[in-house]
Amino acid sequence: MKAVRSTTPGGPETLIVEELPRPEPQAGEVLIRVAGAGLNRADSLQRRGRYNLPPGASDIFGMEVSGTIAEVGPGVSSFAPGDQVMALLASGGYAEYVAVHAGHVLPVPEGTDLLEAAGIPEVAATVISNVWGTGRFAPGETVLIHGATGGIGVFGIQLIKALGGRVAVTASTSEKLEAARDLGADVLINYVEEDFAARMIAEGGADIILDTVGGPYLGRNVDALAPFGRIVTIGMQGGTEGNLNFAALMKKKASVSGTLLRDRSPEQKTQIMAEVARLVVPLLEAGDIRTVTERVYPLSDVAAAHAYFDTKGHVGKIVLDCRHTD
Template sequence: MYAITIPEPGGPEALQWAEVPDPVPGDGEVLVEVAASAVNRADLLQRQGFYNPPPGASPYPGLECSGRITALGPGVSGWAVGDEVCALLAGGGYAEQVAVPAGQLLPVPEGVDLVAAAALPEVVCTVWSNVFMVAHLRPGETLLVHGGASGIGTMAVQLAKAIGAKVAVTAGGKEKLERCAELGADILIDYREQDFVEEIKAATDGAGADVILDIMGAKYLDRNVNALAVNGRLAIIGLQGGVKGELNLNTLLGKRAAITATSLRARPLGEKAAIVAAVREHVWPLIGAGRIKPVVDRTLPMSEAAAAHRVLEESGHVGKVLLTR
């Protein structure tokens, strides 16, 4: 088969479409013929040599895909050859085929085409596990999403609105904020011109956000805690703003607040399977009912993955960038 390989870490030009050995499904795995994959920030880090796949995972980038099952490994039940699926991956999505643990498979949701389904697994599992399973966002609470126009952000807005929460977003520029508003965001904050702490306090009568979903890390750490409400929860899922920051613990203590930091890729198979099962139970019916949809900025041929990486690096996109076979 062909896959995107990274012979040497570097810029987008480091991505090479090359012939590689076919994957073979092991115990509890299925083989998926890939229809589409999606580009995530983690893929950019892997390309640069900063985020290697966990042991035993495919060496090729790509943390999600959609496609059709072409073979079942030993011990797999509940799936059949020919099923249309999308999948959460530890790697290998930028390829013609990928072996996937059966616990990380999802059926293509009703009303979503096979290619667009590739935009769902990583963002839905990330948002559901962090905002709902860990931070326990509840109806009537306020969620602040940093990077509201990103793939993660556009899904977080929709899911939070679907459960009856109030949603604030930060994004850069009027166009991105308007797209967030179309998805249901209530409070629009242009981080280039506005202080998100002041804006979220003003919009909540001084209370602050009950839950914050953060992709920035160190750069926003102190301000995020200041923006939290009493009993607030800060969920850190990205480090685009650095890895080391200072925090006034007295502020955190006074608010009886909590900070969590999680990643999805390296979790044990059982944990991933539990998240995928929860997503199938709680989110897939919302997608089938048309209340939530994948947001796709554009699609590019998989062999042009370098161009897709440049799109993400320029940060002009809204939603997901997909790679198609």
């Protein structure tokens, strides 16, 4: 099968499509003939040599896919060959085939395009596990999302609104903020032109902040919280270190958490995907939330896909079509 690995840490040009053995599904696994693979920030970090793979994970890129069940391993009764599915992976998605734990696989929601479904699993699992799980979201609360128009932002805005929340977002341009408004965001903050913390204080504060920036935002994130607010850090795009005023944190009765999805145990991922099935899939099938795919590239153009992803100019997901490898 054709699959993508990297020859050496660096830019998009280091990504190579090569011929590798097709995986075989083990007990409890299914083999998926991949239709689409979603791009994620962790893929870019992995390419640069700045992301350690979980123990035992393949060095083939890709954390989420959609496709068709090709085979089922021993002990799997929940899927059959021919089923259209989407799956959350530790790695291995930029390929024609991938073997994955059956508990991390869900049927493609009715009415969702098979290729576009590739952009659902990682963002849905991230928002559910961090906003609903770690963040303990309740309807009526305000969630601030840093990064309005990336995959997590675009999906998170819609999901939080659909489940009864109020959404504030930050972005660097008016065009990105308008896209966020169209998706349902209530509070739009251009972080280049205004202090997001001051704006959030004026808006009553955030109950939850979903933070992809990390260190440089720590102090202002605390300032932006409502009493009993929760900061959930899922990325470090701005750096790994920041200053924390414990007096301010204690006065807010607030908390700061940091989480990763990729290296969670198979059991934890199974629980998260069950929550995605319960909370997210019905909203997709009802049309209350939708996939937003900006560009689709053939697998053979993976370097171009990464180059565009790195510009941070996209709104929504970038997907590789793994059915086109030449």
